[in-house]
Amino acid sequence: MTGSLIQNIHHYCIGLSYLCAFLLETARLLWPAKGWRITGLGFGAAGLFAHTAYLLVQQPSPAVPYGSVLMLAWVLAIFYFYGTVHFANVDRSAKWSDAFRQARPGAAWAVFVLPVVIGLVALSRVLLTAAPDHAAFNFAGWASGDRFWGAIHGLLILFASGGVSVGFLASMMYLIQARRLRRKVAPATVVPLLSLERLETMNRRAINIAFPMLTAGLLVGTLLIPHGPSLSDNWLSVKVLSTTGLWLVFLVLLYLRYGAHVPARRLALFSVVAFSLLLVALVASHPFALGDAK
Amino acid sequence: MNLRAIGCNVASAAVELRERLAFNPDKTQKALTELNARFTAEAVILDTCNRVEIYVSRQDTVAPLHIPLMAEFLAEVHGVPAAEIVPHLYEHADAGAAKHLFRVASGLDSVVVGEGQIAGQVKDAYEAALKTTATGPLLNTLFPAAIRVSKRVRSETGIALGHVSVPSAAVDFVRQVFDTFADKTVLVIGAGEMGRLTLKHLAELEPAAILVTNRSPENAANVAQECGGQVIPWQQLDDALVRADIVLSTTGAPEPIVTRRRFDEKVRRRRAGRTLVIFDIAVPRDFDPAIHDGEVSVFNVDDLAREADRCLGERKRHLPAAEAIVEAEVTKFVGDWNTRANGPVIGQLLSEADKLRESLLVPLLAQMNGKLTDKEKADIEKAFRLFQGRLLHGPIAALNEASRDGHGGLREALRKLFGLKG
Numbered sequence: 001m002t003g004s005l006i007q008n009i010h011h012y013c014i015g016l017s018y019l020c021a022f023l024l025e026t027a028r029l030l031w032p033a034k035g036w037r038i039t040g041l042g043f044g045a046a047g048l049f050a051h052t053a054y055l056l057v058q059q060p061s062p063a064v065p066y067g068s069v070l071m072l073a074w075v076l077a078i079f080y081f082y083g084t085v086h087f088a089n090v091d092r093s094a095k096w097s098d099a100f101r102q103a104r105p106g107a108a109w110a111v112f113v114l115p116v117v118i119g120l121v122a123l124s125r126v127l128l129t130a131a132p133d134h135a136a137f138n139f140a141g142w143a144s145g146d147r148f149w150g151a152i153h154g155l156l157i158l159f160a161s162g163g164v165s166v167g168f169l170a171s172m173m174y175l176i177q178a179r180r181l182r183r184k185v186a187p188a189t190v191v192p193l194l195s196l197e198r199l200e201t202m203n204r205r206a207i208n209i210a211f212p213m214l215t216a217g218l219l220v221g222t223l224l225i226p227h228g229p230s231l232s233d234n235w236l237s238v239k240v241l242s243t244t245g246l247w248l249v250f251l252v253l254l255y256l257r258y259g260a261h262v263p264a265r266r267l268a269l270f271s272v273v274a275f276s277l278l279l280v281a282l283v284a285s286h287p288f289a290l291g292d293a294k
Numbered sequence: 295m296n297l298r299a300i301g302c303n304v305a306s307a308a309v310e311l312r313e314r315l316a317f318n319p320d321k322t323q324k325a326l327t328e329l330n331a332r333f334t335a336e337a338v339i340l341d342t343c344n345r346v347e348i349y350v351s352r353q354d355t356v357a358p359l360h361i362p363l364m365a366e367f368l369a370e371v372h373g374v375p376a377a378e379i380v381p382h383l384y385e386h387a388d389a390g391a392a393k394h395l396f397r398v399a400s401g402l403d404s405v406v407v408g409e410g411q412i413a414g415q416v417k418d419a420y421e422a423a424l425k426t427t428a429t430g431p432l433l434n435t436l437f438p439a440a441i442r443v444s445k446r447v448r449s450e451t452g453i454a455l456g457h458v459s460v461p462s463a464a465v466d467f468v469r470q471v472f473d474t475f476a477d478k479t480v481l482v483i484g485a486g487e488m489g490r491l492t493l494k495h496l497a498e499l500e501p502a503a504i505l506v507t508n509r510s511p512e513n514a515a516n517v518a519q520e521c522g523g524q525v526i527p528w529q530q531l532d533d534a535l536v537r538a539d540i541v542l543s544t545t546g547a548p549e550p551i552v553t554r555r556r557f558d559e560k561v562r563r564r565r566a567g568r569t570l571v572i573f574d575i576a577v578p579r580d581f582d583p584a585i586h587d588g589e590v591s592v593f594n595v596d597d598l599a600r601e602a603d604r605c606l607g608e609r610k611r612h613l614p615a616a617e618a619i620v621e622a623e624v625t626k627f628v629g630d631w632n633t634r635a636n637g638p639v640i641g642q643l644l645s646e647a648d649k650l651r652e653s654l655l656v657p658l659l660a661q662m663n664g665k666l667t668d669k670e671k672a673d674i675e676k677a678f679r680l681f682q683g684r685l686l687h688g689p690i691a692a693l694n695e696a697s698r699d700g701h702g703g704l705r706e707a708l709r710k711l712f713g714l715k716g
Binding site for chain 2: 177178180181182184193194195196197198201261262263264265
């Protein structure tokens with residue numbers, strides 16, 4: 001019974017759970033009341049459970065766009081869950097245990113992260129509908145030869161993508177917070193955000209972690225290209241070009257931060273550009289098939 | 295419940311009178327002992343800069359204490375004519391007194407709504423009375439409840455959110471920018487009074503260093519001594535601005551001391567894009583407002599005043615929710631207290647009824663001795679008990695129901711109706 005229930009989990013179940021969590025979180029910020037937050041987190045947890053179950057049961061390959069987008073959404077869903085609990089109090093001096101009892105809002109974390117998660121789940125569904133003959137990840141065959149390196153490549157790119165997405169979300173929040181301060185708008189209680197310093201640190205760490213992973217992922221991918229079906233197609237594919245573009249943007253970002261000491265606001269704008277490139281790279285068809293992918 | 299809250303506050307009495315009615319620890323102790331002895335009353339005296347209030351409770355069967363008597367008592371303690379005191383006193387009775395205390399402890403009756411100091415003062419007042427053994431069953435229940443209600447109101451509503459004074463509002467802004475302060479440097483320029491107050495709040499964030507500079511080295515040294523800061527020569531202002539993360543400027547200079555050009559040429563480039571927050575609370579302003587951009591935020595005294603007003607407005611938005619909590623807690627407190635107070639009355643009522651039943655049943659059974667079987671005797675006894683139970687069930691249920699609704703009058707009525715004592 002439970003097994004068949006899990007088999008029947010679809011994108012809709014995942015997306016709707018996250019959507020409910022998002023709506024409850026938004027309601028909490030607009031009309032502070034007891035219970036909104038914990039209920040929202042409950043829906044978020046249900047969505048994360050369904051999401052995890054789907055990935056475990058359907059085992060979509062990270063080599064196909066729908067699979068990689070869905071996995072990225074999963075990484076960000078974990079990020080949502082962690083952030084909602086960890087930043088339950090904007091005021092760090094407040095007791096954490098009070099956070100879920102307070103009618104006062106904690107950081108408006110979910111309202112930034114969940115739309116991206118929901119968007120990625122929806123995008124994954126669209127990609128699946130567009131190319132229904134998707135491949136499943138073959139756990140048995142991944143450990144041998146090219147397939148092993150293909151899987152390593154896929155995982156490195158996935159985690160780098162997670163880093164870019166976290167950097168993007170931190171940057172969006174940073175830009176809004178910086179805009180508030182620039183316009184001398186009072187610290188908002190309706191949509192409370194973390195401090196500029198915290199958001200900037202988050203962005204910096206995300207990029208610092210994502211860049212080596214992306215570099216390694218690209219290197220592995222480059223070595224795999226000669227083994228692909230058509231050499232010229234692979235080198236000039238949108239996926240390769242956009243991923244290389246993303247890597248270059250990263251390089252520029254790191255130079256601007258550590259070499260040119262560019263203000264954090266401009267770095268945040270670059271992070272948004274990097275995320276846009278990431279989306280292009282993810283949606284584009286993947287050249288490094290794991291062998292069992294189409 | 296025979297509870298009274300009698301006193302005056304900032305709304306009912308001028309500071310001159312409140313000063314004359316103020317208690318010190320010694321006077322408080324003597325007054326509490328006297329209230330106990332003279333009126334056989336439990337008492338707590340709450341004395342803050344905004345209010346002087348006496349909470350007194352007596353047995354239900356004796357007359358409550360009212361304003362004239364308490365005015366005379368205060369007159370005697372402080373040597374102020376009672377006639378001067380009476381017009382400024384207010385009185386809250388029973389549930390009203392409990393509600394008043396809950397509101398006071400929650401900061402709903404304070405000049406600055408939601409201020410947190412009052413909860414501690416209520417606690418201190420209660421502990422002082424407890425030490426003098428001036429409290430009894432009612433106040434020993436009421437004051438801990440008030441402290442609990444105060445915590446609930448603060449944690450479940452936004453009544454205590456934000457900073458509501460101009461100097462403290464700087465903290466709200468600076469927290470939007472920085473997350474930790476242990477590695478931050480605060481630079482203080484000038485030595486104005488408002489600046490010192492603001493510095494006090496910023497110093498509570500425990501920054502790594504406080505630098506102080508002033509045209510007058512003596513003034514700089516004074517401020518540095520007050521806040522544990524380090525004096526920087528006025529000539530090194532630009533260097534200090536490069537080092538600083540937070541600047542507090544409060545000089546009396548007639549024109550800006552840091553122009554946009556000076557800042558861009560001598561400071562901005564050397565800061566390597568680091569964020570800077572400047573609180574320019576001098577009038578005329580010390581910093582050219584054009585310096586304000588994404589990396590450097592300049593807030594003037596108007597910005598801080600606006601933030602303080604906003605916080606106060608935000609707190610007021612939470613007043614209905616806070617009042618609802620107080621209302622619910624008062625109802626619960628009064629209901630619980632009345633139910634608790636019913637115990638002795640119900641016990642006495644049942645005991646009297648038992649005695650009455652026995653006084654009727656024993657002679658009756660003696661009269662019919664030999665004519666009844668044991669089963670018949672038991673049936674008669676059972677019938678008497680059943681009759682007694684059914685007769686008393688209505689009044690007892692009504693009494694408990696009235697108590698839950700906060701009405702203690704029925705208890706007195708029962709006492710009179712059934713001739714109960716105590």
